[in-house]
Amino acid sequence: MSDWAHSSADRATREGVAAEIRGWIPAAADSPIYSRLAAEVCEDPVLLDVVARIDNVPPMNLLFGAVQFLRGGALPSVPYGEFRAFVLAHEEEIVRIGCTRRTQTNEARRCAVILPFVANAVAGFGDGARAHAIDIGTSAGLNLCLDRFAYDYGAGVVGDSALVLGCENRGGFALPSGVPQFASRTGLDLSPIDVEDADAVAWLEALVWPEHADRLKRLRAAIAIRRQTPVTMIAGDALETLAGVVEALPAGEPALIFHTIALYQLPAEAQATLDDIVASLAETRPLARVSFEPRHGSLFPLIHVGARPYDSPAVAQGHHHGAWLDIPPTPAPLAV
Numbered sequence: 001m002s003d004w005a006h007s008s009a010d011r012a013t014r015e016g017v018a019a020e021i022r023g024w025i026p027a028a029a030d031s032p033i034y035s036r037l038a039a040e041v042c043e044d045p046v047l048l049d050v051v052a053r054i055d056n057v058p059p060m061n062l063l064f065g066a067v068q069f070l071r072g073g074a075l076p077s078v079p080y081g082e083f084r085a086f087v088l089a090h091e092e093e094i095v096r097i098g099c100t101r102r103t104q105t106n107e108a109r110r111c112a113v114i115l116p117f118v119a120n121a122v123a124g125f126g127d128g129a130r131a132h133a134i135d136i137g138t139s140a141g142l143n144l145c146l147d148r149f150a151y152d153y154g155a156g157v158v159g160d161s162a163l164v165l166g167c168e169n170r171g172g173f174a175l176p177s178g179v180p181q182f183a184s185r186t187g188l189d190l191s192p193i194d195v196e197d198a199d200a201v202a203w204l205e206a207l208v209w210p211e212h213a214d215r216l217k218r219l220r221a222a223i224a225i226r227r228q229t230p231v232t233m234i235a236g237d238a239l240e241t242l243a244g245v246v247e248a249l250p251a252g253e254p255a256l257i258f259h260t261i262a263l264y265q266l267p268a269e270a271q272a273t274l275d276d277i278v279a280s281l282a283e284t285r286p287l288a289r290v291s292f293e294p295r296h297g298s299l300f301p302l303i304h305v306g307a308r309p310y311d312s313p314a315v316a317q318g319h320h321h322g323a324w325l326d327i328p329p330t331p332a333p334l335a336v
């Protein structure tokens with residue numbers, strides 16, 4: 001798991017907070033503004049104390065998200081002093097937002113990273129099979145529209161949609177000729193985002209990194225499609241809701257469970273419990289699971305397939321926001 005994941009947080013000392021931020025900075029390489037400001041925060045005891053008050057993960061996503069939310073738009077490349085003054089002038093509100101909202105970045109382009117594996121899993125259910133899709137940590141449910149987006153991997157567009165998700169197929173993976181068919185779509189989230197709620201949508205937009213105008217455009221287009229797509233959203237801890245959702249599906253019909261950049265928010269024990277739940281559900285009906293998650297020892301999130309996905313090696317790695325898909329990194333040799 002990457003250093004910015006749940007279990008590594010040590011906020012007891014400023015050194016611990018600075019170490020957590022330094023571990024997060026490589027994951028924010030696509031945002032020079034955030035990377036630069038975060039590096040300066042590491043050297044600033046006053047702002048480290050503000051970050052330490054954000055009892056949530058990853059704190060820098062929440063700090064920057066809160067700043068953009070309060071400013072009402074993308075943070076320009078301001079001098080550090082200006083950023084610092086804004087944070088201190090709004091400290092209480094920023095800490096309140098950071099502790100009460102969640103990092104719920106919903107990036108539709110992650111669908112492009114998992115599509116080849118999802119399509120393969122659905123094909124495995126049989127000719128013309130339609131799967132009941134269940135997205136764990138769904139945020140606003142955008143990725144449940146995987147079957148309503150189109151995809152451009154550089155060799156012709158797959159699907160037909162107003163939103164075409166571009167993704168570089170660096171690993172040369174076999175691509176489906178069309179998008180898979182979903183029989184139903186269910187999203188599980190501790191705190192589902194209602195795409196009809198302007199405040200909730202403003203928070204989603206605030207989570208988009210400031211330089212990423214293309215992502216903001218994509219987010220808005222995906223939300224428009226999501227508003228036209230039937231999705232059942234279930235609030236609550238997926239550990240408590242998943243089994244009931246799968247058991248309520250028509251007997252014998254296939255279930256497709258997927259999750260993208262969500263389980264890192266769960267402690268390791270909870271992730272193991274989730275594996276047990278899925279493995280036991282897989283004994284009751286045709287079931288596939290596709291995981292796209294940060295994992296130990298890999299800078300980029302990995303794709304694993306299977307009811308207990310981490311029992312087998314990763315099948316691919318992908319860019320956090322879906323810009324590319326590649327073969328998994330070679331594991332480092334064990335030190336002897």
Ligand SMILES: C[S@@+](CC[C@H](N)C(=O)[O-])C[C@H]1O[C@@H](n2cnc3c(N)ncnc32)[C@H](O)[C@@H]1O
Nearest residue numbers: 104105106107137139189190237238260262265
């Ligand atoms: C970073 S967002 C990712 C959203 C989406 N999967 C994507 O890739 O665009 C992670 C989501 O997981 C949800 N989450 C975290 N822990 C959860 C749990 N135990 N049960 C259900 N959802 C959870 C959070 O509320 C958040 O919306």
